[in-house]
Amino acid sequence: MKAIIIDDEKRARHLLLQLIKQYCPQIHQTEEAPDLASGVELIKKTQPELVFLDIEMPNQSGLDILDYFEESIDFKIIFVTAYNQYAIEAFKISAIDYLLKPIDTQELQSAVLKAQEAIEASNLTQQFDKLRASLQQISINKIALEIPKGIMFASHEDIIYFEADGMYTNVQLKNGKTKIICKPLKHFVAQLEENAMFFKCHRSYLINLKYVDELIKEDGDFLLMNNHKRIPISRSKKEQFITIVKETFL
Numbered sequence: 001m002k003a004i005i006i007d008d009e010k011r012a013r014h015l016l017l018q019l020i021k022q023y024c025p026q027i028h029q030t031e032e033a034p035d036l037a038s039g040v041e042l043i044k045k046t047q048p049e050l051v052f053l054d055i056e057m058p059n060q061s062g063l064d065i066l067d068y069f070e071e072s073i074d075f076k077i078i079f080v081t082a083y084n085q086y087a088i089e090a091f092k093i094s095a096i097d098y099l100l101k102p103i104d105t106q107e108l109q110s111a112v113l114k115a116q117e118a119i120e121a122s123n124l125t126q127q128f129d130k131l132r133a134s135l136q137q138i139s140i141n142k143i144a145l146e147i148p149k150g151i152m153f154a155s156h157e158d159i160i161y162f163e164a165d166g167m168y169t170n171v172q173l174k175n176g177k178t179k180i181i182c183k184p185l186k187h188f189v190a191q192l193e194e195n196a197m198f199f200k201c202h203r204s205y206l207i208n209l210k211y212v213d214e215l216i217k218e219d220g221d222f223l224l225m226n227n228h229k230r231i232p233i234s235r236s237k238k239e240q241f242i243t244i245v246k247e248t249f250l
Contacts (some may be wrong), residue, residue, distance in 0.1 A: 006039030
């Protein structure tokens, strides 16, 4: 971790620095600032994970640190002060811990450990957020299929149709393979309702319109897919399908 000590007393900064070097190996880099304004400038320049902050300093209280940041802060704060009356105010701004001078080494170690755990949890959350954003981008063109041995990501372009099979769904792919998914058809209908290429032509089928070759009106109504599969189309859906075709092509 990188840390900054903000304290107007040079001796107090030096003492805390020596304790950190001796008892807190998680902190590999430490810098100092003699007042809040220069401390904030140093924070913005070096981007530390942890700030040790005195409260009663000339000109301005350490409790005012949030006034210098327009957005939420991405570093953790441990207040280090000779006065215990500020504890409630300190924790109101989400301080990790509150240490009283003279500093007890065990309390220092405990506070730094809390900070380390909070930083790791925050980093993990950020990683999840990045992964979520990436997968949301992928979902624009792909769909996740939960197959028995894991999760398969299939492009919308590679799916010819979905076929209901009780509480399961058979997914017919362009490469000729069929995947059995442990989810009902309605799951995929809901997931792809905003995708205009997929059309629920029957209670048991969700098709990719790209792969429809022909509408056949014999022995019931069918859609002939380009893999030669005949898929039934219900009466109400047939009228909807014909209307769309006429609006688009005729």
